[in-house]
Amino acid sequence: MVNQGRPLGPLYPGSGERGDRLAPTALGRERQVALYRLLELNRRVEERLSRLYRQGKVVGGLYSSRGQEATSVGSAFALGPDDLLGPLIRNLGSLLVRGVRPREIFMQYMARAGSPTGGRDGNLHFGDLARGIVAPISMLGALIPVMAGAAWAARRQGRETVALTYIGDGGTSTGDFHEGMNLAAVLQAPLVVIAEHNGWAYSTPTSAQMRIRDLAQRAAAYGIPAEMVDGNDVLAVHGAASRAVERARAGGGPTLVEAKTFRMRGHAEHDDAGYVPAGERAVWEARDPLARFRAHLLAEGLATEPELGEIAAGIEAELDADVDAALSSPLPAPERALGGVWEAGR
Amino acid sequence: MVNQGRPLGPLYPGSGERGDRLAPTALGRERQVALYRLLELNRRVEERLSRLYRQGKVVGGLYSSRGQEATSVGSAFALGPDDLLGPLIRNLGSLLVRGVRPREIFMQYMARAGSPTGGRDGNLHFGDLARGIVAPISMLGALIPVMAGAAWAARRQGRETVALTYIGDGGTSTGDFHEGMNLAAVLQAPLVVIAEHNGWAYSTPTSAQMRIRDLAQRAAAYGIPAEMVDGNDVLAVHGAASRAVERARAGGGPTLVEAKTFRMRGHAEHDDAGYVPAGERAVWEARDPLARFRAHLLAEGLATEPELGEIAAGIEAELDADVDAALSSPLPAPERALGGVWEAGR
Amino acid sequence: MSGEATYLEAVRRALWDELEADPRVVLLGEDIGRYGGAFRVTAGMLERFGPDRVVDTPISESGFVGAAIGAAMMGLRPVVEFQFVDFAANAWNMIVNFAATCRYRWGQGVPLVLRGPSGGGVHGSAFHSGCPEGFFCHVPGLKVVAPATAEDAYGLLRAAVRDPDPVLFLEHKFLYRRVHGTLPEGGSFARLGEARLARSGRHLTVVTWAAMLHVALEAAAALAGEGIELEVIDLRTLQPLDEEAVLASVRRTSRALVLSEEPVTGSFAGEVAARIAEAAFPFLDAPVARLCCPDTPVPYSPPLEEVYLPNAAKVVARVRELLAF
Amino acid sequence: MSGEATYLEAVRRALWDELEADPRVVLLGEDIGRYGGAFRVTAGMLERFGPDRVVDTPISESGFVGAAIGAAMMGLRPVVEFQFVDFAANAWNMIVNFAATCRYRWGQGVPLVLRGPSGGGVHGSAFHSGCPEGFFCHVPGLKVVAPATAEDAYGLLRAAVRDPDPVLFLEHKFLYRRVHGTLPEGGSFARLGEARLARSGRHLTVVTWAAMLHVALEAAAALAGEGIELEVIDLRTLQPLDEEAVLASVRRTSRALVLSEEPVTGSFAGEVAARIAEAAFPFLDAPVARLCCPDTPVPYSPPLEEVYLPNAAKVVARVRELLAF
């Protein structure tokens, strides 16, 4: 089962094959360092979660985005404070960009009372409109129409809000993807959809999901612009997302951004991804988005090794505290299960 | 509400604007005359139905295909006896091509015991695998995956069957259209989808349904071939459908054929279609598919006026008999309502 | 607006009045704009309120229900029209898993009304005649309303639009032009969740809603001549159910018949019957019975649909059996 | 194949044996090929039967259920796997309006099995824990099977594949690796539509299915020590319901509790309760009761899910109340 759906060689100018220069960016030093911190935080939060999972502390499954951090972080970094984010289960990095604290995520995964859902739902299934976050449901594709409607509504209210959400290669085959994209196009909703093309939907390669190579091609059916980027180049993702956000804000309607990337772990923690050919994995390991961005910062003189080391150390200290806080926090009281489907008193 | 979705001027070489030459065809005289007979039959059956409707004999709504006869007849005429047809509510002509008798249709619309469904369902909601007909459900889009699966299954069984079905411009916005087309492409199912672009979904113009001009553009999302034809040129429709059928039979997978046409009556008999601009209607009235094909037959010396008159007379005699038979046939016995959801004895 | 109105007109006025009263109210659906909707419920609204508030959508029920969910989260009050409520089937996942779960899972309200014509009696056949309350009343987080009168169509729709949670509002197309009522002058609305005593009686309680209310009242009138007094309860809101009103009545009459226009197996009528049978057991002098439709799709031909649907004669016959118990 | 097997293994073997026995049988679903399915039910089948019979599909539940309907019409015997039965929600229209209505409307059988893991107890939260029988048992034309034992998982799945009509086959994921049984040697299968007397007793009938059977048996064992003898009926097939088996038992015991893992309102448990209450009324010494889940989505955190799900202690408490009635 070779993945015929996408090329394993050079993806675009700017990707690994040209001495690994990242895409040009308008971001200054400080912002780039902030980006780096988020990428590191994303990875390290997930490393902690893996450890907690192995210790049996995670309730249910764990879904890693290792290798895809740049698509989450780079895209969410293009949003302003009044914008909306609709993350999927692997977009932990996007949540961090929106200011979600690691302890909230640890508590979610460990089903604690102090988690954003108070233990009613798990993993990244939580939202908070105060931080511009809409919670997904598991059914893939469903967020697209919802975010399209949210974006349209905000615009109707005279707000400048742009909504950004995600879809996997697998998710683009759902009816909701189609209905949502088409509706967004018709309404000219200020919506940005990041299609994370990691080549696999669970164990199913893109070639068994569709007969096109690029997800961007799906945009033709809706008459909306699309852009393809190297999803492992955080600056490329940020650039494309920013252009799409700007277009949306200016009234130009929705954009589909395809980010080619790779899921460096299994679908979930229990999955060893034995179905992924070794060659494919190796190609992508050489394109690790963190390593590449780190190399870029150092090569461009935007940061020094000690500075980056300090960032990592700061993160580790924060995570030590957050893991401890989460671990020592209580499970919810049983009554929390009951009621609450309608507004109280109704 | 101007219909910006499609041009009202010349559609393609071969359409009304060039002295109305129809598309070249490989069909001989006899087959062309047979086609003509079917077009006339389609129109006249619907004229009878209109009359019955005004007389209060039709139970429920009546959905006319006047003006679109060439898309139904021309496409179904490309099928062989072992092929499968999945008609929608306006594809009365396709059913006639498959050998459905007008009296069956009259009885369906009048809810008689002798109708194909024995009065359990109405209008064109009936099927008969012996004649290669799969009944639709009302929910638009649903037939696409079903016909894709039927086509795939037949092929798996070593049969040469091709399945042909329809979708309106409006129907292409459904999730099922997307899921079905994508699956057909992945399975390389021998499926032909005729997209009848009549510019309106009930009262909603194409421009309010999608931001593309041509339905054919939707094929790009699935990596399958598409063809656009003048849907009011029966030879053009037949030609495109035949090419698609041949491709499917040869293992080339699904094709989307877009036929540009126009619904000369309202969505249903109760609808005066006041929302259609007069200019649009006038343009299409000048392109009446029957008149054009008739002119073609006469101009090419394939038939004479008296011959065509005889065909019409023969049809009228048949319909007189069929209407009488249907009118004098009984309504179903009440017990017919009960049971029958599962195979008897189970 | 107020005054004498058909059920259809009552729905129309409720929407109109809410559009006037609250700029957050928006309508979405197929052909609801210039055309005014397949049943003309939204006639004139595009002209009055503009295309930003009356939105013709592509044929994509899941898509536009989803969009309405997003819009509701952003503070609008979307009212979605299904051309026929049967087409809500295409938005099933969106309604059941998205709209209905957000408050419980992450505390986010989704004030949304999903409305459209349901019900049979007009020879619409399987896909234009459905009464889907049995499905939707099993969805935690969704409210379900099914008015039987013009007054309630008006008052409960206005209440539904103002409700902070998702409401499925089942209009009954057989009633659209067949029942009339006087709409209230002022601004006081019905509340969701309250049943109505449609007729008092002491021999047996008929619990029903929507078009079947009128069947029950017809049967009650017929039986009154013989001195049999039916009490008729119009549930109006099915979810949340006004269980107390039902039980109070059955405790008095000691007999109950639940009457609905659903295939009987898995019907909401079954839920009501089960609750009565459990909670009013000591008061019952006869089994709690149901009169519903057979377990088939809705058939098309008039004699078949007549067999399929409950009517007053069938109610009378069943009541006699229960009274003889 | 035969011999000792888990419930999961029983499902696997039933599919395997049907694939061997009938070349018309094909499997469709997400990740069922090389990966062998999210729960490994189809492990090894791609290798043995090839990609023409074990088809990995794109993520498009409505699409592949639709394709299976078409394939069934053409003479195949498709078995569709939902990765979780919750995702059947995305194929709702296709199942309810297409698969289930064809025979009634135009005489066309659709021999199709829709199967997948249902149920809670594994902290899967709202979208990976559902028991959707209450929805699907309300669909005329659809059969619904929910085995509680490995034997039935095997026998009823083989019977479902051979059935001429669409069958929803609800496996219970909590049971996959927790219950065992001995699979039959020969070729004689269970029949759909027959309940099983899982335990005889004379004081009260518990009617249940799937994972709750084991809860009922646990409660019965606990109460047996005090001389309280529960009769436990495992419905196995929910639609069509073996009403006679249920009624025969209740006529003997005079008391009934319907136990299920569904939100209570609109549950199939309500249907069963309503039928008992109506048909066995003269025999009842206590109200027909239900023990189900509260009307919320399935919560995630273990203490919450524990409150949500029925268990033996809750059954024992409810039984005591009913016996004291």
Ligand SMILES: Cc1ncc(C[n+]2csc(CCOP(=O)(O)OP(=O)(O)O)c2C)c(N)n1
């Ligand atoms: C409608 C639906 N069907 C099935 C699933 C089960 N499922 C969860 S993740 C997944 C694969 C997703 O693949 P993709 O969209 O490419 O996202 P990725 O995991 O690669 O980020 C599947 C099939 C689901 N969540 N939703």
Ligand SMILES: Cc1ncc(C[n+]2csc(CCOP(=O)(O)OP(=O)(O)O)c2C)c(N)n1
């Ligand atoms: C899923 C779904 N939603 C709504 C409807 C109601 N409806 C019936 S026909 C129609 C318009 C169809 O337009 P189009 O697909 O362009 O076909 P046409 O009538 O023009 O041939 C609508 C909205 C339906 N049948 N199915």
Ligand SMILES: [Mg+2]
């Ligand atoms: Mg993927």
Ligand SMILES: [Mg+2]
């Ligand atoms: Mg159209």
